[in-house]
Amino acid sequence: MQLARFHRLKPCYYRLEGTRCAKCQTTHFPPRQRCNQCGATELQSVRLSRRGRVAAVTSIHQPSSGFPKGSQLMAAIVDLEDGVRLIAQLTDVEPEETSVGMAVEMVVRRLRTDNGDGPILYAYKFRPVLKRT
Amino acid sequence: MREVYIIGIGQTPVEEHWDRPLRELGAAATLAAIRDAQIEAPQALFVGNMLSGATCGQENLGTVIADFAGFNGIEAMKIETACASGGAAVRAAYLAVASGAHDVVVAVGVEKLTDLAIEDTTGALAGAADADYEAAHGITFTALNALMMRLYIERYGVRKDDFATFVINAHNHARGNPNAMFRKPVTLEDYARSPMVAEPICILDSSPVADGAAAVVLCSADRARSLCDRPIRILGSSLATDTIGLASRREILRCEAIRRSAQLAYKQAGVTPKDIDFVEVHDAFSIVAALSLEASGFVKDGQAIPFALEGNIDIPGSLPCSTRGGLKARGHPVGASGVYQVVEAVEQLRGQAGDTQVKDCRLALTQSVGGLASVAVTHILGN
Amino acid sequence: MSGEVKLLRTHRPVGITSYGAYIPRFRVRTEVIGACWGVGPERIPVRSKSVPGPDEDTTTMSIEAGWTALERAAVPVEDIRAVWVGSESKPYAVKPTGTMVAEALGLSPYVNAADFEFACKAGSEAMQAAIGFVGSGMAPYAMAIGMDTAQSAPGDSLEFTAAAGGAAYLIGPAETAVCTIEASLSYVTDTADFFRNAHAHYPQHGRRFTGTPAYLAHSLGAARGMLDSLGRTAKDYQWAVFHQPVPKFVRGLAKKLGFTPEQIEPGFLAPYIGNTYSGSSLLGLAATLDRAAAGDRIFFTSYGSGAGSDSMSLIVTDRIREMRMKGPMVADYLARKREIRDYGVYLRHMNKIHTE
Numbered sequence: 128m129q130l131a132r133f134h135r136l137k138p139c140y141y142r143l144e145g146t147r148c149a150k151c152q153t154t155h156f157p158p159r160q161r162c163n164q165c166g167a168t169e170l171q172s173v174r175l176s177r178r179g180r181v182a183a184v185t186s187i188h189q190p191s192s193g194f195p196k197g198s199q200l201m202a203a204i205v206d207l208e209d210g211v212r213l214i215a216q217l218t219d220v221e222p223e224e225t226s227v228g229m230a231v232e233m234v235v236r237r238l239r240t241d242n243g244d245g246p247i248l249y250a251y252k253f254r255p256v257l258k259r260t
Numbered sequence: 261m262r263e264v265y266i267i268g269i270g271q272t273p274v275e276e277h278w279d280r281p282l283r284e285l286g287a288a289a290t291l292a293a294i295r296d297a298q299i300e301a302p303q304a305l306f307v308g309n310m311l312s313g314a315t316c317g318q319e320n321l322g323t324v325i326a327d328f329a330g331f332n333g334i335e336a337m338k339i340e341t342a343c344a345s346g347g348a349a350v351r352a353a354y355l356a357v358a359s360g361a362h363d364v365v366v367a368v369g370v371e372k373l374t375d376l377a378i379e380d381t382t383g384a385l386a387g388a389a390d391a392d393y394e395a396a397h398g399i400t401f402t403a404l405n406a407l408m409m410r411l412y413i414e415r416y417g418v419r420k421d422d423f424a425t426f427v428i429n430a431h432n433h434a435r436g437n438p439n440a441m442f443r444k445p446v447t448l449e450d451y452a453r454s455p456m457v458a459e460p461i462c463i464l465d466s467s468p469v470a471d472g473a474a475a476v477v478l479c480s481a482d483r484a485r486s487l488c489d490r491p492i493r494i495l496g497s498s499l500a501t502d503t504i505g506l507a508s509r510r511e512i513l514r515c516e517a518i519r520r521s522a523q524l525a526y527k528q529a530g531v532t533p534k535d536i537d538f539v540e541v542h543d544a545f546s547i548v549a550a551l552s553l554e555a556s557g558f559v560k561d562g563q564a565i566p567f568a569l570e571g572n573i574d575i576p577g578s579l580p581c582s583t584r585g586g587l588k589a590r591g592h593p594v595g596a597s598g599v600y601q602v603v604e605a606v607e608q609l610r611g612q613a614g615d616t617q618v619k620d621c622r623l624a625l626t627q628s629v630g631g632l633a634s635v636a637v638t639h640i641l642g643n
Numbered sequence: 644m645s646g647e648v649k650l651l652r653t654h655r656p657v658g659i660t661s662y663g664a665y666i667p668r669f670r671v672r673t674e675v676i677g678a679c680w681g682v683g684p685e686r687i688p689v690r691s692k693s694v695p696g697p698d699e700d701t702t703t704m705s706i707e708a709g710w711t712a713l714e715r716a717a718v719p720v721e722d723i724r725a726v727w728v729g730s731e732s733k734p735y736a737v738k739p740t741g742t743m744v745a746e747a748l749g750l751s752p753y754v755n756a757a758d759f760e761f762a763c764k765a766g767s768e769a770m771q772a773a774i775g776f777v778g779s780g781m782a783p784y785a786m787a788i789g790m791d792t793a794q795s796a797p798g799d800s801l802e803f804t805a806a807a808g809g810a811a812y813l814i815g816p817a818e819t820a821v822c823t824i825e826a827s828l829s830y831v832t833d834t835a836d837f838f839r840n841a842h843a844h845y846p847q848h849g850r851r852f853t854g855t856p857a858y859l860a861h862s863l864g865a866a867r868g869m870l871d872s873l874g875r876t877a878k879d880y881q882w883a884v885f886h887q888p889v890p891k892f893v894r895g896l897a898k899k900l901g902f903t904p905e906q907i908e909p910g911f912l913a914p915y916i917g918n919t920y921s922g923s924s925l926l927g928l929a930a931t932l933d934r935a936a937a938g939d940r941i942f943f944t945s946y947g948s949g950a951g952s953d954s955m956s957l958i959v960t961d962r963i964r965e966m967r968m969k970g971p972m973v974a975d976y977l978a979r980k981r982e983i984r985d986y987g988v989y990l991r992h993m994n995k996i997h998t999e
Contacts, residue, residue: 163503189382259972
């Protein structure tokens with residue numbers, strides 16, 4: 128990924144920033160310039176909830192190029208507590224430990240490193256909520 | 261808008277064309293269609309293709325195909341709507357004639373996918389989805405379809421193995437198509453043993469990566485009358501979109517782009533789903549075949565699998581699907597598939613489908629879908 | 644050195660306002676490593692060690708530990724004017740980890756961010772700098788992180804202990820602290836007991852030279868300098884935390900200074916997770932703070948090869964209870980375990996298999 132493109136994505140990738148419509152309060156992710164509910168253009172940058180629940184999950188056996196071999200890559204539809212839905216990798220969990228409805232939380236992890244010596248891409252992923260003893 | 265007719269079809273076999281470059285495939289299909297239409301040259305050329313840049317380093321594909329097909333100077337452009345690029349090329353060609361801008365045009369779909377290693381093709385195809393928020397995260401195109409399949413199975417309580425019916429059906433119909441990539445039958449046992457790609461989608465759920473080109477000649481009513489004994493009329497043509505990201509949908513399983521596109525086409529053609537004799541759905545994955553039948557109004561939501569299991573999608577059934585193998589068995593050179601669908605529908609409507617002929621067919625629906633049902637092109641054809 | 648040593652004291656009183664720990668989920672039993680190299684369990688100093696996940700590194704772990712510290716502190720982010728990461732496993736050889744952590748935590752742009760390196764004491768180095776930064780009045784708060792995904796050569800004895808983890812400390816004014824910092828002391832010489840050349844994949848170590856002349860000499864140098872100058876002994880402290888390369892070194896050092904096994908127990912994590920290098924003494928301190936009560940005195944001495952030690956004398960306040968409930972504790976991370984049972988899978992996690 129080009130350095131400039133990654134740089135633009137950082138507020139989303141590192142901090143899960145979306146937009147909220149000042150008029151109808153709809154929250155969007157990815158961020159938008161125009162509200163897709165009411166059409167307003169007065170939008171504020173907001174940080175999304177970091178917690179949510181899994182709506183569906185899949186294990187990817189044929190990854191795209193550039194993604195590490197061997198580890199089970201999992202993708203899920205996550206419904207955040209603030210009502211925003213997004214799709215992200217799951218991490219820190221085995222396929223047999225996943226279930227629809229499981230509670231997850233956002234973490235920042237390595238996505239990939241281009242060509243082995245390129246920039247390291249970090250982004251949000253979701254893991255089972257850490258249990259507190 | 262004027263009436264539009266199809267007077268010629270052409271296609272290459274779908275396979276790994278190690279010896280044939282992109283421009284040759286595109287030109288070959290175009291010239292075959294021109295010959296079939298018995299015309300000298302089109303006035304415009306619309307090239308459907310998704311990945312010529314990524315797989316062959318070639319943009320400006322309209323110019324390339326026009327040049328190498330021997331039509332230097334004509335209006336030509338590349339049309340891209342991901343895996344629906346072929347359908348969109350037909351749509352653009354339709355609009356060119358319907359608007360009166362041209363009288364005789366060609367829509368050709370061409371794609372070359374097999375030069376790249378599979379991981380690189382997977383990466384390139386992921387561009388059909390959201391590049392920054394899905395593809396960049398390593399969430400492959402198959403994985404996104406797998407998530408839809410999971411939601412479907414969860415909501416309707418169907419068994420994963422029941423989806424095999426679409427696959428078995430497609431392979432069965434391909435036996436009659438000499439241009440199809442896979443012509444051997446597939447059994448339920450084959451399906452159950454098939455390795456996973458992105459759970460629960462297995463290899464046999466997924467249409468194969470391949471190379472190929474298909475072309476159609478479209479013309480106005482008076483040209484059709486003078487040039488052709490059995491022109492096929494395009495009664496409905498529409499294209500609709502939805503959000504690019506799967507997570508942005510109001511309700512993922514509704515496939516609004518397919519729904520909207522189908523309704524517009526029915527309205528324009530003045531027909532309903534009941535009037536359609538056979539359908540070429542975008543069966544890139546078995547889940548998309550099921551969702552397409554539902555969103556296009558052929559069956560109620562959640563009823564596609566029982567409908568298929570009852571034999572309705574077979575050729576002697578009430579709504580034959582993928583009558584020449586579909587994307588699954590004929591193959592899916594992505595930007596070309598939408599044109600293959602129209603070519604195949606014309607073969608059926610002309611009565612040229614041999615062993616796998618849909619008897620007495622009058623009306624066909626072809627539907628080309630791109631991304632995660634984020635764009636859909638529907639055509640209704642009649643003889 | 645005698646009581647003439649001048650301790651490092653700040654202009655205004657400072658302390659630890661909050662902290663956060665991180666240990667990855669994976670563990671490998673060291674006997675699995677030993678089995679490949681013909682080393683029996685009786686010759687291995689720890690039973691199990693922590694292993695980073697394939698998508699983890701010092702940056703990701705620092706972000707999580709830092710986030711916990713932020714959540715527990717509830718201070719305005721604009722008041723945190725530095726984030727310093729000490730590590731010997733920087734993801735980039737040239738490009739600061741601190742900037743990535745600052746961005747992820749929302750601390751940019753009016754912030755200082757840089758990386759520290761001093762082998763295993765890089766984390767306490769960052770703490771020293773933060774103590775000075777805040778203590779001088781330059782800034783209300785500064786964050787210091789010690790974190791590592793320690794690398795070791797296959798077949799080398801370090802492979803049994805080199806582990807992953809660490810902690811983040813938000814240093815601030817004593818009025819907000821869960822633990823005040825009375826004084827600190829650094830004891831440093833140029834002693835090459837363990838190092839990694841720029842082009843080498845793996846570090847080298849001086850075997851027995853790493854013991855008495857290195858770990859012991861510097862730890863004792865800082866610790867005795869601190870105790871003597873304060874006029875105290877081990878008995879004046881409830882708890883003690885030391886750098887933990889192998890359990891034997893820790894027990895030996897504690898004994899020499901007069902600390903009992905009970906005093907070092909809460910912070911003594913090496914037997915379970917191995918040596919987390921720059922994270923080691925900081926994780927030990929976090930685990931100790933997780934158990935400490937108001938009024939407890941904690942004695943802290945780190946060690947880093949190269950070589951040196953930082954000693955600190957700490958007093959726990961009554962804010963500790965409420966603060967530590969607001970986020971995951973070290974015990975929560977210790978409880979979260981996934982065994983790697985295969986040496987090959989362990990090597991893949993550690994990127995020790997060259998595929999090109």
